[in-house]
Amino acid sequence: KIGLFLHSPFPASDVWRSIAVRHELLRALLNADLIGFLLFEYTRNFLSCCKRMLGLEYEFHKGGYLGVEYEGRHIMLQVATFGISPQKISARLNAMRDAGTLSETFAANVPALAQLDEARSRKAVVIAGVDYLDRLKGVAHKFLAWETLLQEYPRYRAGHLLVQVCVGARNRIHLSEASDVERELQSIVDRINQTYPGSVLFHVAPQISRNARLMLWCAADIFVCTSVRESINVWPLEFVQARHSQALPPGVLILSEFTGFARLLNGALRVNPFSQSELVESFDKALVMPHAERAARGHKDVCHIERCSLEEFARRFITDLKSCASKREEDFVSVGFGLASFRLVGMGARFEQLDTTNVLDKFQSSCNRTLLLDWGGTLTPANSGFLDPRDIAGYTVPPRVLNALGTLCADPKTNVMVLSGLSKDQVMHAFGSVPRLSLAVEHGFNYCLQGGPWQELVGGADASWFSVAESVMDTYSARTHGAYVQAKGSSISWHFQESDPEFGVMQAKEMQLTLQQVLSAFPVVVRTGKGYVEACRNDVNKGAMADRFVELCSANGKPVDFVFCAGDDS
Numbered sequence: 001k002i003g004l005f006l007h008s009p010f011p012a013s014d015v016w017r018s019i020a021v022r023h024e025l026l027r028a029l030l031n032a033d034l035i036g037f038l039l040f041e042y043t044r045n046f047l048s049c050c051k052r053m054l055g056l057e058y059e060f061h062k063g064g065y066l067g068v069e070y071e072g073r074h075i076m077l078q079v080a081t082f083g084i085s086p087q088k089i090s091a092r093l094n095a096m097r098d099a100g101t102l103s104e105t106f107a108a109n110v111p112a113l114a115q116l117d118e119a120r121s122r123k124a125v126v127i128a129g130v131d132y133l134d135r136l137k138g139v140a141h142k143f144l145a146w147e148t149l150l151q152e153y154p155r156y157r158a159g160h161l162l163v164q165v166c167v168g169a170r171n172r173i174h175l176s177e178a179s180d181v182e183r184e185l186q187s188i189v190d191r192i193n194q195t196y197p198g199s200v201l202f203h204v205a206p207q208i209s210r211n212a213r214l215m216l217w218c219a220a221d222i223f224v225c226t227s228v229r230e231s232i233n234v235w236p237l238e239f240v241q242a243r244h245s246q247a248l249p250p251g252v253l254i255l256s257e258f259t260g261f262a263r264l265l266n267g268a269l270r271v272n273p274f275s276q277s278e279l280v281e282s283f284d285k286a287l288v289m290p291h292a293e294r295a296a297r298g299h300k301d302v303c304h305i306e307r308c309s310l311e312e313f314a315r316r317f318i319t320d321l322k323s324c325a326s327k328r329e330e331d332f333v334s335v336g337f338g339l340a341s342f343r344l345v346g347m348g349a350r351f352e353q354l355d356t357t358n359v360l361d362k363f364q365s366s367c368n369r370t371l372l373l374d375w376g377g378t379l380t381p382a383n384s385g386f387l388d389p390r391d392i393a394g395y396t397v398p399p400r401v402l403n404a405l406g407t408l409c410a411d412p413k414t415n416v417m418v419l420s421g422l423s424k425d426q427v428m429h430a431f432g433s434v435p436r437l438s439l440a441v442e443h444g445f446n447y448c449l450q451g452g453p454w455q456e457l458v459g460g461a462d463a464s465w466f467s468v469a470e471s472v473m474d475t476y477s478a479r480t481h482g483a484y485v486q487a488k489g490s491s492i493s494w495h496f497q498e499s500d501p502e503f504g505v506m507q508a509k510e511m512q513l514t515l516q517q518v519l520s521a522f523p524v525v526v527r528t529g530k531g532y533v534e535a536c537r538n539d540v541n542k543g544a545m546a547d548r549f550v551e552l553c554s555a556n557g558k559p560v561d562f563v564f565c566a567g568d569d570s
Helices: 022-029 040-054 086-098 115-121 139-152 178-195 210-219 235-245 276-287 291-307 310-323 356-365 399-409 424-431 465-479 501-518 542-553
Strands: 003-006 034-037 058-061 065-070 073-079 125-132 160-167 200-205 222-225 252-256 269-271 332-335 343-346 369-374 414-419 438-441 446-448 484-487 491-495 524-529 532-537 562-566
Touching (some): 003 310, 022 040, 034 310, 040 073, 040 501, 115 210, 125 276, 139 160, 139 178, 235 252, 235 291, 252 276, 269 276, 424 438, 438 542, 446 542, 465 484, 501 532
Parallel strands (some): 003 034, 125 160, 160 200, 222 252
Antiparallel strands (some): 065 073, 484 491
């Protein structure tokens, strides 16, 4: 069993489709049994890509799971939130307190933050943030909003300090644009401190230790994150947990709505970092927030952190992975090679591979044979040259297939029928040149035996429902770009293969319900397939046609002693 959790946002389909190997990457991901995402937003993007690029549907399952069917396999999708380990954070803080580290000055531990000691001694309000030295972290937005706050609210010019620590490397890899971003930020800080001395403390370091970070969280009253794009950032969780474990007054979180945990920490103030006025208002609201509101918001966040800890996330992910249906080696076949084409194809628990030697032996020893063959997806690929389903000339069959059918039909002991859901003209255009070939069209509504006259499977039925269904389908076609109606003798279908994949499915589901209501008094069934909705008589189908053909083949007094069926219909 393979489990994969993506600790990053999954892009929207219009972004993913710009990748040259988009299909290969999607198929590679779908070889896993369980795929996890932090937010439903990322899951929805993944499902949209599967739908738009691979034509895959998804469904909900009991227990809150989403599933995707791919190549006969069921892939489970999990929306799971992970976090930090509250016990480890508390243990580290307690160890620091016992060692006297928490009570030490910043000058002794992080000399660049020595100004914090003076701010704490005069009980100044500290607003803190730690970010990587990256433009996507939106630190410039934070500084500009702070500058505007000081301009518009003179009461914050004294007794308030914004502390910003920027880390110049991520996972010990130096950020390429770090120096340019640092110069840009330093110019803003210099301008603010020149106008309002001592209001901003800006420090850039290659790394910041966890101890120094925890000390900063315990000293800060407000945590600010203004990232313009970010998925995983557990530092807001550390801020909440650090103050809670040390019984400090609850702080306030100001989080950009573009960071992942902003959707999960319901006690935070969510802001749009691109709106300076909104940022300024959030600063002001956090600074004047009553203690009771701070405590209530902090309680929400603490409950989330304790409920969705790192250990609980790991336990839940492993449990879900174990609960995935067990794979047996004989139930799956590896197809293709490499990233471009490799995939696992599920064959079902009771699948038995066709023994061609046994089939040939029985075929040769029989005296009255019946072969029932589907067309699209069996005799030819389902999408081979079908430029427009309404175009008769577009339906062609390779000569080698026609030659093979001709050879089989030439044997007087063999009865061959090709069954199709297409119209009589389309089927005759493709197979009319094969002598003695029996044909069934429109799922068996009309059929001919060995080139004889066309007959109806069931005759004399009420056809007044046809105009009602056509009127409904025409209405939905006018509202759905790329959709069209195709009428046949016994059925009428609404095709939406060329429509927007998601909108087409929505319209198809709504239209199916409408047709079922207006046609409930008629002997009609409304069914859906891949890219179409069809209304047809409930007593006409390929199965009924197959039974009739076998009966007709036995009518000459010789019972059928060999039946071979091949198709992709269920």
